[in-house]
Amino acid sequence: MDVVVGRVAKAHGIGGELAVDLRTDLPETRFAPGSVLAAKLRDGTSRNLTVAAARNHSGRLLVRFAEVLTRDVAETLRGTLLLAGTEDLPPTGDPDEFYDHELEGLVAELADGTRVGTVREIVHGPGGELLVIVRETGDETLVPFVREIVPAVDVAGGRVVLDPPEGLLDAR
Structure with a gap:
């Protein structure tokens, strides 16, 4: 790939x-x-x-x-x-560290299983990483990639679990 x-x-x-x-x-x-x-x-x-x-x-x-x-x-x-x-990349060695390509395409869902969208890409900014989530409506939402908001990443299961603060996922 x-x-x-x-x-x-x-x-x-x-x-x-x-x-x-x-x-x-x-x-x-x-x-x-x-x-x-x-x-x-x-x-x-x-x-x-x-x-x-x-x-x-x-x-x-x-x-x-x-x-x-x-x-x-x-x-x-x-x-x-x-x-x-990507085949020649070394393992990260940290279970909480991921390559961008491993996250792209994962389904983003809430803890209750409600589908939010799909991870399109990861933006590396000066304040940290952001997941770009393409919503079911086609809109994009930026989600800070921090443990408090993204408590679980299941690459093998094809999903990331979100626990967003109030208002983060509201339509704009």
Whole structure:
């Protein structure tokens, strides 16, 4: 299974370097030199890119790929999604820690079994992680991913249990 680990924001400099918005907790592993990522271009085509180098810069990762040697080529990759496989990820070692791809697609329900929606994605913000829940109505709700509000995660059972404070799930 492939998961999105980054999105190309823009070209950086004249040597083909790319500014990448991260979508992974493991940038040092995913963007290690020699790593091969699948690149899904905006036109729907795909190609593989090999990481030559990566470094942090102003909240983004600057990545140089072996196949991208000029700024002109780098400009064509703006908006490209970078994907990596999940099969080679090491276990987290903590029963209360999860990879994003393990949570995406889980059913969100209340303790009494009432279905609330489905986890679409996890947003990593400065204040902590948020579950983006797509409600049965099609609306989205952001739920803080903290034990007080999400007391149980059952990956094998395909669900997360919510105990929301009053008003969190009210329609807006």
